[in-house]
Amino acid sequence: MNRTAREFQYGLFLIPAFLFYVLFCVYPFATMFYYSLTDYSIVKQTGLHFVGFRNFSEIAHYDLLLAGIKNSLIYAVLMTVFQTALGILLAVALDKKLKTRNVLRSVFFLPAVFSPLVIGFLWNYLLSTSDAGLINRALTSVGLDKINFLGDSDLALYAVVFTQLWQWTGWAMVIFLANLQSISKDYYEAAAIDGATSSQQFWRITLPLLQPSVSVVSVTAMIGGLKVFDIVMSLTGGGPGNATQTIMTAYIKTSFDEGFYSFGAAYGVVFFGAVLVLTMLLMQLLKKWGGSNR
């Protein structure tokens, strides 16, 4: 059978998946741009008018959405930096020849298996200031004051970051481990012969050669951090006040709770643009770093 006929057969098999993708991903995405320029809402579902960029200018005046953007940025940056850093440290530590190496690797990875909703409900109880809050009970039993992890608006966001680092650092560790194992031992031997300390070996050999996995982890963590929703909903509901509102929780509140679909669509367009720009910046940064390693 010649090549064209074969390609045609592949194409036929692709069609169902392609149609599904267009219908459920591309079409809603495209219509989001359309609706952001109309006055579509729960009280106005037909006979829509074009309102130009009114929805977009409203965003700048809306405290909730601005707070969401700010919190999401803080959250995404913290998650990216610490997941990468802690993940690398864990991977390097668990790449050494330890007897309990495999057990430890499993233990650190295990939290990533659970749904964020389960993690949220679990930590809700652990971090609570009521009698059911185990962490605070431990603190008071040694004479310290209770810490209002989820109720103090200065702490709440960092409490959420903490639970997510606890959940996902193991996943980052696994990716770094895979990369580590592809680094040839020859480099380390040569460096040892030349008298390099382990610290020098880490910074000059390990880290530069980890560039592929650092790219993967940091880009994924950045995008995931900007998109965060389920853990916030289950742990704090966006509160106290608006201290843990993120882009997505604010989006859901505006679109579905308040019913202003067009406004939410405009916000979605802005969000899409922001993630696109940030991700491209990050990838440029990583490419530069990778280039300088040659």
Next chain:
Amino acid sequence: MAYWNKETTVQSLLDLIKQKLPNIEIEYQFIENAQYDNIIGTQLAAGSGPDIISVGPPAATQYNKLGYLADLSNLADRFSDAGTSVYSVDGKLVALPGISWFEGIYYNKEIFAKYGLKPPKTFEEELKLHEDLKKNGVKPQAMGAKSFEPMMKSSMGLIMNEFLSQPANKDFDAKYGKGETTLEGNWNAGLEKWSELIKRGYLTNDMLGIDYDQALDEFATGKAAMWESGPWALEAIKQKNPNIQLDMFPFYGSAGGPGWLIGGPGVGFAANAHSKNADAVMQVLDLIATPEGQKAFWENNQGGSSYLKGVSFDMPAEFDGVKETFQAGNVYAPWNNWGGSASSIIEDYGKALQELLGGKSDVSTVLKTTDKTTARLLQLNK
């Protein structure tokens, strides 16, 4: 007929309709609460939808504006004003008020008796009660301030007494819903008074880390002497602690009196203006608006009361302390008259109160923030 509760919650009513109106057949449709407004709204926009529509006050206002609801004013004078005001728009009754829901303050009778304390009759007495309990090493009040709801209702309870129930302010809520007045400049005195609970350390900021279930637990297990809630929580409390002796007192102001409960007509039954069975629908609604009809509905929804004039139901003994409040008809939720976006407004108000409790805000800022939300939603609703 569509509703967001399962058929079992209206079984007695449906049986009564079958018995009294044998020529009419009701097809019952249960739609889950979270999707209810979305689905019904879409059906109505397409010109169809159920003949009998269950609505809440905000939805009733919205649907009436879009011309979906029939006029039920001929049944209006069978109900008390507190019930009809919430489901009327410009004097036209658009839905029959159902069995009410309410929220007051549960208290643990045993703890009170132990320290020789009595339920209060004014807000000042209520504050003193907190002080006495605190002195005796008992947590005065449990509150799940992680949710925006309890402080929102608690503060409105006081403001009902101090401000909203004054005859001069009768139309305040309707005006607020239309954007003709603001909370700032009107609710300040009431909210300042309520914030004494925070200033004197009876509501503490670690309550922001406690949710509804944990607060229920604190009250049920006797760790706190009081807890603000309603009839829906009674069963859960009793399950945790079958021996608990409790009663309820309403929200009070500075002057004495029967007090106020925050609450309102639960579901409203509206008639679809484009129904092809208008006559049958009116017959069914007429039946619901009789003592028999109300009793049938109440059987599956005990604890609430009816808004039909002259009808009262037996309350479980745990609500003896609020009998007087009910008899005075003082069950009301201000936001029910705030128009279609009310649920978003009260959420922002509750969240602003969370910032007040956290020491990051003040009374005026709370009210201004809420006014800002209302203005924004009204403007975008045009």
